[in-house]
Each structure stands twice: as structure tokens, then as C-alpha cells.
Amino acid sequence: MSSSDEEGSGEEYLFKIVIIGDSAVGKSNLLSRYARNEFNAHSKATIGVEFQTQSMEIDGKEVKAQIWDTAGQERFRAVTSAYYRGAVGALIVYDITRKTTFESVGRWLDELKTHSDTTLAMMLVGNKCDLEDIRAVSVEDGRSLAEAEGLFFMETSALDSTNVIKAFELVIQEIYNNVSRKVLNSDTYKAELSVNRVSLVNNGADGSKKTQGYFSCCSG
Amino acid sequence: MENKLEEDDDHEPGPVPPLRLDRFGFLKPEISPEGLTKSRSAFEYDREERRVRKWRKMIGVGGSDWKHYIRRKPHVVKRRIRKGIPDCLRGLVWQLISGSRDLLLMNPGVYEQLVIYETSASELDIIRDISRTFPSHVFFQQRHGPGQRSLYNVLKAYSVFDREVGYVQGMGFLAGLLLLYMSEEDAFWLLVALLKGAVHAPMEGLYQVGLPLVQQYLFQFDQLVKEHLPKLGEHFTQEMINPSMYASQWFITVFSYSFPFHLALRIWDVFLYEGVRIVFKVGVALLKYCHDDLIKLPFEKLIHALRNFPDNAMNPDTLLPLAYSIKVSRGLEETRQEYEKKNGKGGQLPGSEKQLE
Numbered sequence: 001m002s003s004s005d006e007e008g009s010g011e012e013y014l015f016k017i018v019i020i021g022d023s024a025v026g027k028s029n030l031l032s033r034y035a036r037n038e039f040n041a042h043s044k045a046t047i048g049v050e051f052q053t054q055s056m057e058i059d060g061k062e063v064k065a066q067i068w069d070t071a072g073q074e075r076f077r078a079v080t081s082a083y084y085r086g087a088v089g090a091l092i093v094y095d096i097t098r099k100t101t102f103e104s105v106g107r108w109l110d111e112l113k114t115h116s117d118t119t120l121a122m123m124l125v126g127n128k129c130d131l132e133d134i135r136a137v138s139v140e141d142g143r144s145l146a147e148a149e150g151l152f153f154m155e156t157s158a159l160d161s162t163n164v165i166k167a168f169e170l171v172i173q174e175i176y177n178n179v180s181r182k183v184l185n186s187d188t189y190k191a192e193l194s195v196n197r198v199s200l201v202n203n204g205a206d207g208s209k210k211t212q213g214y215f216s217c218c219s220g
Numbered sequence: 221m222e223n224k225l226e227e228d229d230d231h232e233p234g235p236v237p238p239l240r241l242d243r244f245g246f247l248k249p250e251i252s253p254e255g256l257t258k259s260r261s262a263f264e265y266d267r268e269e270r271r272v273r274k275w276r277k278m279i280g281v282g283g284s285d286w287k288h289y290i291r292r293k294p295h296v297v298k299r300r301i302r303k304g305i306p307d308c309l310r311g312l313v314w315q316l317i318s319g320s321r322d323l324l325l326m327n328p329g330v331y332e333q334l335v336i337y338e339t340s341a342s343e344l345d346i347i348r349d350i351s352r353t354f355p356s357h358v359f360f361q362q363r364h365g366p367g368q369r370s371l372y373n374v375l376k377a378y379s380v381f382d383r384e385v386g387y388v389q390g391m392g393f394l395a396g397l398l399l400l401y402m403s404e405e406d407a408f409w410l411l412v413a414l415l416k417g418a419v420h421a422p423m424e425g426l427y428q429v430g431l432p433l434v435q436q437y438l439f440q441f442d443q444l445v446k447e448h449l450p451k452l453g454e455h456f457t458q459e460m461i462n463p464s465m466y467a468s469q470w471f472i473t474v475f476s477y478s479f480p481f482h483l484a485l486r487i488w489d490v491f492l493y494e495g496v497r498i499v500f501k502v503g504v505a506l507l508k509y510c511h512d513d514l515i516k517l518p519f520e521k522l523i524h525a526l527r528n529f530p531d532n533a534m535n536p537d538t539l540l541p542l543a544y545s546i547k548v549s550r551g552l553e554e555t556r557q558e559y560e561k562k563n564g565k566g567g568q569l570p571g572s573e574k575q576l577e
Contacts, residue, residue, distance in 0.1 A: 023389065024348045042355035045389045047477055048468030051523050066520070073345070073389045078430045079464055 013063040015175045016086050017168075020108050021093035022101040023072035026127040029158035030093065031069045034168045039158055046071045049083055056169060058176050065089075065172050077111065084115035088178070089171045093125045094137065096155065102126075102137045102145075109149060121174035123152040125167055130157040239358060244481045245400070247356045272306045279313065286316045298493065302544060304536070305489045311401035318492045319418030320410035331405045334377035342379040342387035346372055353392035360396060370404045371396055377408050378415075385415065388427040390472040397476045397488065420495035426472050437471045437496070438463045439562075440555040441503055447551050448504050452515055459519045466526035470503055471496075478527070479534065486536040497548055505543035509533045 019027045028046050032038045035052035050069040055062055068087070070080035084090075092108050094101040105124065112120065124146040126137060139155060146153030152170060156163040240248040278300070279286045290297050305313045315321040340346075350368050354360045359367035374395045379387040394414070398407035415424040425433025441463045446453035456462070469477040474491055476484045490498045507514065510525065510533055517525055533539065 023345065024352070043352065044355060044477065045349050045352045045392070047390045047472055049465060050527075051465065051520075053520050071389060075388050075427070075429065075431065079434060079468060082464065 013058075013061060013176065013179065015063065015065050015088050015172060017065050017067045017089035017091070017171060017175075018084055018087045018112075019067065019069045019091045019093060020080075020111070021072060021091075021125075022095070022098075022104050025072065025093045025095040025098075025101050026158050027072065027091075027093050028069050030091070030125070030127060030156065030164055030167075031067055033158045033161060033164045035067070037161075039161075041159075045073075048076070049080055054168070056172060058173060063172055063176055065168065067168075081111060081115045084112060085117055087116055087120060088118060089121040089123075089175045090116075091123050091125050091167065091171060092151070093127050094142075095128050096126045096137045096142070097128055097131050097134045099136045102141070105145060119178065121152075121171050121178060122150075123154060123167060123171050124149070126153075126155040127158060129155040129162060130160050241358055242481075244485075245358045246354075246481060247358070268306065271303075272308065275300070275306050275309050275313075279309070279316065283312060283316050283321065301489050301493045302540065304486050307485075310485070310489070311406070314398070314401060314488070314492055315406055315410060317419070318410050318413045320406065320413040323413055323418060324406065324409040327409070331377060331408050334380045334408075335373045335404075338377075338380040340376050340379040340386070341383075343376060346375045346379065346387050346392075349389060349392050354396045357396075357400070359400060367399070370399050370407075373404055374399065374408045374411065378411055381408075381412065382415070382424070385424055385427050390469070390477070391427060393473040393476040397484065423496075434468055434471055436556070436559050437500075438467060439559045440552055441467055441500060443555040443558070444500055444504055444548060444551050445507060448546060449507055449511060452507060452511055455515050456522075459517075459522055461519065461522055461526070465523055467503060470499055474499060475502065480531075483534050483536045483539070486540060490540070497552065498543065500548045500552065501543040501546045502539065504546050504548070505539055506533060508546070509539065509542060 019031060021027055023045065028043055028050060029039050031050070031052050032040065032043075035054045046069060048071055051067070052069070053064055053066050055064045057063065068083045070076070070083060090112055092105055092112075094105055096102075109122075112122070124142060126139070126142045129135075142155065143153050145151075152174070154163050154167045154170070156167050158164055242248050277285075278289050278297070280289075301313075301317070315324075350372055351360075351363065353371060357367070359365075360371065362368065371392060375387055375392060378391065378395075379385075391411070395407055395411055398410050402410070413419065414422075415427070416422050417424075423433070425431075425436070442453075445456065445463070474484075475487050479487075487498060487502055506529055510529060514522060514525060
């Protein structure tokens with residue numbers, strides 16, 4: 001079944017990613033936009049968990065992302081937090097038109113830290129950036145929270161597709177980088193990763209990383 | 221005067237919106253599922269007429285004979301309900317078998333009080349989900365229309381009635397389904413009857429903090445699958461599939477979230493009379509029906525298949541008889557004890573013994 005018969009070129013990767021954030025910020029539509037290029041303005045509230053997979057190619061290798069979309073209402077964390085285990089990437093989503101969803105980001109990060117068992121590639125996602133008229137969270141606020149927490153940051157619109165693929169692919173790429181580093185230098189893996197994150201936060205010494213990390217659809 | 225003129229006008233009342241709806245009021249998908257669109261034969265029509273007559277006789281005017289009948293011939297009632305309650309009597313019969321009619325009569329004015337004079341901490345959460353509940357049904361489509369207003373009122377009233385439970389996503393599908401068959405106040409009391417356990421085990425544990433009853437039911441369902449379909453259970457274990465990945469919605473919304481509406485209604489007929497056992501039975505029956513396909517699938521395809529059962533598996537006239545043939549009482553009792561032991565609790569869920577009467 002796997003392509004181990006083809007030496008070297010046929011490597012496969014499978015990464016588990018979770019999408020979390022308050023209710024009605026657009027998690028399910030981000031996922032359906034990414035996995036099926038679909039958007040449903042009248043989608044139902046997610047009950048429990050949903051699941052999609054999507055593949056991309058990195059360095060000639062097939063990388064498959066197994067993405068879990070979770071119910072946002074607080075009450076459901078009792079059953080959804082089980083899905084954080086084994087995740088190597090996370091998108092923490094808020095709605096740029098609702099400040100409360102941005103204020104919850106810290107709690108979602110705590111949840112992740114409590115329940116996940118490995119280092120995660122994490123991205124803060126400000127969704128619904130097509131709704132500029134009723135924006136309630138500035139790009140700057142999003143970006144500085146991401147910097148303070150050592151997260152990637154992007155504003156997206158599942159409605160008009162802005163940055164959706166970029167956001168997912170960046171997370172997947174980062175996971176891939178983490179894993180490659182891990183393979184190359186497994187002893188110092190964690191230390192190195194955290195060093196990386198700090199430099200990303202403080203002074204952006206790693207310039208290429210920084211420009212790669214931040215996208216916003218709405219700031220000039 | 222003008223109004224009068226309009227009323228007397230013989231013309232068709234305005235242009236009919238070009239919506240293509242199925243017989244339950246849902247927007248039709250491009251390709252209608254088989255069985256819904258088939259026009260009914262004269263034979264079927266006659267049979268339906270005869271059924272309605274029998275039912276009318278059984279319940280009496282406004283339900284006056286119901287209690288008498290059910291005491292004398294419970295097995296007849298059970299058999300008839302399993303064949304499906306006639307759609308035109310569904311709303312009334314649901315209120316009779318769920319015990320909600322009694323609650324309504326015992327609590328005059330309470331609903332109005334809850335809707336008009338009380339405020340709820342969940343109001344914003346409810347509003348956000350209103351347009352995300354049965355979004356393809358004509359009654360709930362119109363923004364701030366009568367359907368959405370009723371749904372809001374019922375959910376808000378419940379969140380005030382039981383502030384500990386408040387509002388939890390999923391409750392909207394219960395309320396929405398009920399509102400298609402009865403008034404707001406009736407729907408509210410039926411919701412109360414279900415969550416507080418007027419006749420069967422209370423459902424409120426599905427919505428309380430920690431979702432304790434969801435966790436218990438998923439554990440029990442997992443065990444039942446292993447008991448009834450050992451090979452498939454083994455396959456699930458190997459593929460690391462567990463019921464929380466596909467069955468939470470089955471319990472939280474009693475199949476009203478994503479199943480074809482005509483099937484959901486038939487399940488609800490039995491659910492209201494026989495209790496949550498039917499949810500387990502239908503779940504196992506679905507897996508049994510699709511057993512030979514499911515057992516070949518790897519993880520991802522398996523999850524997809526478990527969320528998208530084929531049309532033929534969801535035909536109530538084949539699925540429900542299969543479900544009725546599956547015996548779960550003993551299994552449910554044993555797994556409940558096992559679950560309680562595992563979770564080290566003396567304080568079992570209120571009424572959980574009642575469900576297995």
C-alpha cells in the first residue's frame with residue numbers, strides 16, 4: 001500500500017492538524033474551502049467533530065494533512081479536547097468582526113497546551129476579513145498577539161478564499177520543517193525549535209521566516 | 221375595504237416563489253433522493269387513509285381516548301407507532317406519548333413568562349445559531365421570519381427554565397424539528413419533557429457541563445458494536461475509529477442533525493414512545509446494513525462512510541425493521557454498570573435505570 005518499494009522518492013507524511021476557536025468564527029468553512037474549495041453561507045453549526053484530509057507536495061514528497069474541525073461552544077470541549085492528542089499543527093481561529101472571539105484566543109491556547117503532547121506548529125487566523133466595514137479587531141492587534149505568543153498569523157476569508165490555502169499550507173510546511181529538523185537532529189529538536197520561535201518573536205532576525213509568516217489580506 | 225376586495229379576488233394569491241420543496245418543506249437538492257419524489261399510487265393513498273382513520277379512532281377527539289387506549293392495548297400502540305405515525309397526526313401524538321401535554325396543562329402561563337419577562341445569558345449564542353439550524357427548510361430560512369422567531373423563543377425560554385443547562389448547540393435541532401409539528405409553547409414543553417425525563421430517562425445529561433451522558437452513551441455504543449458486530453468492532457479498533465468520531469450527533473440531536481428528514485421523523489416516533497434505546501438500535505442497524513462495505517475501508521474512507529451512509533441504507537422501511545430486530549436492553553444495562561464502575565461513581569445519572577425499564 002505505501003510506496004516504500006520506491007526507494008527515497010516515495011516517502012509519505014501524515015500530519016494531524018486541529019482547527020479550534022469560538023463558535024461561528026468560520027472554522028468549518030475554512031476547512032471546506034481548503035479541502036473542497038466550497039463555501040456554504042448556510043452551513044449548520046458543527047456538533048462534535050468533523051474531519052477532512054488534503055494532500056500537498058513538499059520536496060517531491062506527498063504530505064497528507066488530516067484536519068479535525070471541532071465544535072466551538074465551550075460545553076463541547078469535554079468531548080473535542082480528546083482530538084488535540086497527537087496533533088502536530090493547529091489553527092486558532094477568531095472572527096475579525098467580533099472582539100470576544102479574539103479575546104478567547106488565550107483560553108484556546110491554554111487548552112492546546114493542556115491537552116496536546118508534542119510541539120505544535122500554530123497559526124493565529126483572523127477570519128472573515130472580507131467584512132472590513134464591520135471590523136472590530138485590527139490587523140495590528142492580531143499580529144502583536146501572534147508575535148507575543150510565537151504563532152504565525154494570517155487574516156483569511158473563507159468566503160472569498162483570501163489566504164485560506166496559504167494559511168493551511170504554511171502550517172503544513174512548518175510541521176514538515178519541524179519533522180525534518182527532528183530527523184536531522186533529534187537530540188536538540190525541542191531546544192532548537194524554541195530558539196527559533198523566540199527569534200521569530202523578538203527581533204525578527206530570521207527575516208525570511210518573518211515575511212513568510214505574516215500575511216494579511218486587508219492591510220495595504 | 222381594500223382588504224375585503226383582495227380577499228374576494230378570485231385570482232391566485234400572488235406569485236408563488238419558485239422554490240422546489242419536498243413534502244416536508246425542505247429545499248430539494250438537484251437530484252432528489254429516491255423514494256421521496258415518487259408519486260404515490262392510488263393503493264398507497266388508500267392505505268394511508270385507512271391508517272389515519274385507525275389512528276383517529278385510537279386517540280379520540282383531541283387525544284381524549286388516548287390514555288384509555290394505551291392502558292388497554294399498549295402492544296397495539298407500540299406496533300402502530302413502529303410503522304410510523306401519520307404525518308397529519310404526528311404533532312398531537314408526539315405530545316401525548318412524550319407527556320408534554322400534561323406538563324403544558326399543569327403550567328399555564330409559564331411559557332409566556334419565560335419568553336417575555338426573563339432574560340438569558342445565552343441569548344447571543346442562540347441568535348448566532350438560529351440561521352444555522354435547518355438552514356435548508358423553508359420555515360427557518362427567512363431572516364427574522366416566523367420560523368426563526370419561534371426557534372429563538374423556545375431556546376431562550378429553555379435556557380431560562382434551566383439555567384444550569386442553558387443553551388447548547390444541538391438543542392436547536394430538537395426544537396426546530398418539534399416546531400414543524402406544533403406551536404411554540406407545545407414545542408417548549410416537549411423539550412422540557414425530554415430533557416427532564418417525563419416518561420423516559422432524562423436527556424439533560426447530553427447537554428450538561430462535561431456532556432456526561434454523551435460520554436456514557438458513546439462508551440455503551442462502542443461496547444454494543446463489539447458485541448453485535450465483532451468483526452467490524454475489531455476493524456474499528458485497528459483503524460482507531462471510535463464512536464465519538466461519528467455518533468455524537470446521533471445522540472445529541474436524535475438523528476435530526478444530518479439524516480434524511482423522513483427517516484428522522486420515523487425514528488422520533490419510536491424514540492418518543494420507547495426512549496433512547498432506539499437510537500442505539502438504529503446506530504447498530506446502520507453499521508450492520510453497511511457492514512460488508514465498512515469492513516474493507518481504511519481510516520479516512522471509513523470516517524467518510526460513517527458520516528455519509530448511502531440512500532438505500534437510510535430507507536426507513538428497511539432500516540427500522542432491522543433496528544427493531546436488534547436486542548440491546550441487556551447490553552445497555554451491562555455496559556452502563558461497567559461505565560459507572562470504570563468512572564468510579566456511586567452517584568449514577570438520575571433516571572438512567574428507568575430507561576431500561
